[in-house]
Amino acid sequence: MASRERIGLIGAGPSGMALLRAFSLAEKAGTEVPEVVAFERQDDWGGQWNLDWRTGADKYGEPVHSSMYRDLWINGPKECMEFPDYPFDRHFGRPVPSYLPREVMSEYIRAHMQDVDVRGQIRFGTAVRWVEKHDDGRFRLTAQDLVSGETVVEEFDRIVVASGHFHTPHVPQLPGIESFRGQVQHSSDYRSPEGYVGKRVLVVGSSYSGQDLALQLHRAGAQHVTTAYRKQPQGVAWPQGMDEQPAVQRIEGNLVTFDGGTSAEFDMILLCTGYLHHYPFLPKELALGGPNLLCPIGLWKGVVWHADPDVLYVGASQQLFTLTLLEAQAYFARDVLLGRVEVPDAEERQADMDAWFTRMTQIDGPPAALAWQGAYIQDLSSHTDCPAVDVEAVAETFLQMRDARIEDVRTFRDRQHRSTVTGTMAVAHHTPWMGAFDDSAEDFLR
Amino acid sequence: MASRERIGLIGAGPSGMALLRAFSLAEKAGTEVPEVVAFERQDDWGGQWNLDWRTGADKYGEPVHSSMYRDLWINGPKECMEFPDYPFDRHFGRPVPSYLPREVMSEYIRAHMQDVDVRGQIRFGTAVRWVEKHDDGRFRLTAQDLVSGETVVEEFDRIVVASGHFHTPHVPQLPGIESFRGQVQHSSDYRSPEGYVGKRVLVVGSSYSGQDLALQLHRAGAQHVTTAYRKQPQGVAWPQGMDEQPAVQRIEGNLVTFDGGTSAEFDMILLCTGYLHHYPFLPKELALGGPNLLCPIGLWKGVVWHADPDVLYVGASQQLFTLTLLEAQAYFARDVLLGRVEVPDAEERQADMDAWFTRMTQIDGPPAALAWQGAYIQDLSSHTDCPAVDVEAVAETFLQMRDARIEDVRTFRDRQHRSTVTGTMAVAHHTPWMGAFDDSAEDFLR
Incomplete structure (x- = not known):
């Protein structure tokens, strides 16, 4: 055998x-x-x-x-x-x-x-x-x-x-990033928003991490959050305190210039670069x-x-x-x-x-x-x-979510969807997501 | 052969x-x-x-x-x-x-x-x-x-x-650190002080990294820097805005209690734990x-x-x-x-x-x-x-340095020492260390 x-x-x-x-x-x-x-x-x-x-x-x-x-x-x-x-x-x-x-x-x-x-x-x-x-x-x-x-x-x-x-993490060499005078962190090292409160934050990358972390920092009290996208704008309706820019062209000290020539100063850079x-x-x-x-x-x-x-x-x-x-x-x-x-x-x-x-x-x-x-x-x-x-x-459910997100990044997580397995409709959470700062199972299920 | x-x-x-x-x-x-x-x-x-x-x-x-x-x-x-x-x-x-x-x-x-x-x-x-x-x-x-x-x-x-x-890095499990609501960073990931400006910082560890980074954050504008030591106090004359405490006993949210029972709130923790x-x-x-x-x-x-x-x-x-x-x-x-x-x-x-x-x-x-x-x-x-x-x-030179540091952590790097090889006496730097924020060779040697 x-x-x-x-x-x-x-x-x-x-x-x-x-x-x-x-x-x-x-x-x-x-x-x-x-x-x-x-x-x-x-x-x-x-x-x-x-x-x-x-x-x-x-x-x-x-x-x-x-x-x-x-x-x-x-x-x-x-x-x-x-x-x-x-x-x-x-x-x-x-x-x-x-x-x-x-x-x-x-x-x-x-x-x-x-x-x-x-x-x-x-x-x-x-x-x-x-x-x-x-x-x-x-x-x-x-x-x-x-x-x-x-x-x-x-x-x-x-x-x-x-x-x-x-x-x-993929940590790309953005031109001039060595000259940046502020914290540079890759999303893999991000654990909580406190360090970003009151800061002007550049989020580099607009995929899953970038989408979510820009919003997390915004709701936690960052002064302003700019997301730099590589390929195409997310095209969402940005609330006050958030915007998006094309790719980073160069960094000189705290000044970041984007493709197209717009520039702005930032205190922190969060690399959501995958x-x-x-x-x-x-x-x-x-x-x-x-x-x-x-x-x-x-x-x-x-x-x-x-x-x-x-x-x-x-x-x-x-x-x-x-x-x-x-x-x-x-x-x-x-x-x-x-x-x-x-x-x-x-x-x-x-x-x-x-x-x-x-x-x-x-x-x-x-x-x-x-x-x-x-x-x-x-x-x-x-x-x-x-x-x-x-x-x-x-x-179809994903696309509903996408439409809701384009409409308002702050509220799409308050929408409810129907199970494709059981047909059950989800129910509203007890707290709108923008104000939900307790992520424990205990609080969620209370 | x-x-x-x-x-x-x-x-x-x-x-x-x-x-x-x-x-x-x-x-x-x-x-x-x-x-x-x-x-x-x-x-x-x-x-x-x-x-x-x-x-x-x-x-x-x-x-x-x-x-x-x-x-x-x-x-x-x-x-x-x-x-x-x-x-x-x-x-x-x-x-x-x-x-x-x-x-x-x-x-x-x-x-x-x-x-x-x-x-x-x-x-x-x-x-x-x-x-x-x-x-x-x-x-x-x-x-x-x-x-x-x-x-x-x-x-x-x-x-x-x-x-x-x-x-x-050696990243020890401090009791309750998961509950801390603020950034936790090991010194190996520290690159610049900006994120610590205006913050109440706990530096855990009083060896080389802890000694230097506590001072770096202090001079860069941290609101307060407390160093927690494990074995014995450094015994230096701390300037206003700095102090030291014994080992961390427990962390509950932002409140840190030290051995002996003293407690204080912190915004950030920097682990200088080797x-x-x-x-x-x-x-x-x-x-x-x-x-x-x-x-x-x-x-x-x-x-x-x-x-x-x-x-x-x-x-x-x-x-x-x-x-x-x-x-x-x-x-x-x-x-x-x-x-x-x-x-x-x-x-x-x-x-x-x-x-x-x-x-x-x-x-x-x-x-x-x-x-x-x-x-x-x-x-x-x-x-x-x-x-x-x-x-x-x-x-002997090391011990001179140590005495100078105990006297004033802020100025010991402004002291000069004599070469044990050539007998040459070092000369004063053009800028006192507490205000020297250009660490380039070009600036140092100008």
């Missing part, structure tokens, strides 16, 4: 959790599954959702994983992130508002794991140092137990990388690189590493659908590993990757981006028994 | 630079030297002295190495850090003040390398990922070229670790750990790894004498590697380590600590041709 296959899973955030759960459900249904051993640097699962008051280095001196902050509320309605097999109705037992604070969302993700017993497969507090493929085709994974310091060396047949891509794909434990030939894309380059179906299909990634794509996207990828990865999904030959993989990539390049706005990722999720799920998401309805 | 021995050197900061220089001088003097290949994560040598406006992650997503900041001036007189074979008189061509800003000190350290040609031995922008010893006794070092992403695997006969120990020995590229059996000590545990003569004398460390000790300490260790390491210094058997090494350690435990204050490290430097140098330092005279 051949020995049981061994899978090394790197990371036990939402992606790794989804994979462990998918395997466990298959096993419960009578499928023989490989041995999956997960390595997680943190002491608990949950990945990004584990708020850490520290920045820079954690208690072991390892890079802090989470970039979340106090008063982080989800930036899209919860109805866009609902697990079809674990509706919010079941979790909360009653209708709740559409926008959840971090702690509440984190509890939901953890509660989704209730129906499986997989924590024993995870080596917590263990940092993967290096992975290499040997001539016999097996992988040797070297890790360190951060508590004991002991080296852990294990052999695996295949590797799944689920270490996330929101932990290592994150890098950073896999320092992988040799180049196995490591995903490039920008954050819906369709990461080099991954067949966004999951299987084209150059070596014994390496899979879960959660490496740019996220619109978030949790349900990760789940679709996790089920797909599981079924590749179980042999239920056949990995075609290189030529066919390349043709498929090219087709998806080409469609991605034709995206002309948020509706098309949502349609792309919806179709992608459906494609993945057509090969697996991943609980089906009504991607059109979710996309 | 046996092939030339290969030494892998990790780090090209002041310690690695000193080792490369020591080898080069030996070679110029006609000695056959091994091939030394250095791996440096940064794009340039200089280690800590290379100011980086970034915090957290560098442009490659690697942890930022330097913890230095704008307006950092050396915290002891330059006369305590003078290379005997490269006096300040020769470097500057004229007497200059005793306290140098970072850029000027950095230039001095670089200029000391003028008499050798060793940059070609350094692989810049290359991060060491993992080192392991194979059964044949050789080391396999795996690194990554951060620009190309390529993996570099090299075999070495011996390894020298000179990667420093001021890059990975650094970890952090060698994530080394297996436990080769990695130095423990606190920052004059006499690090497990290193014979503070240089040779007792458990495996094929591994050496340079610059791993707590530093009082700084540059000349690193140089004494570098020469000693070189001469061990050249076979000029014989490494005794384990029993003898242990006895020697125990003797130094015991003497360290008997240190009862700064004079004794300086005497310990002075004697240690003399011991190392008695085995090598390292240019001799007048350790008693340097210790």
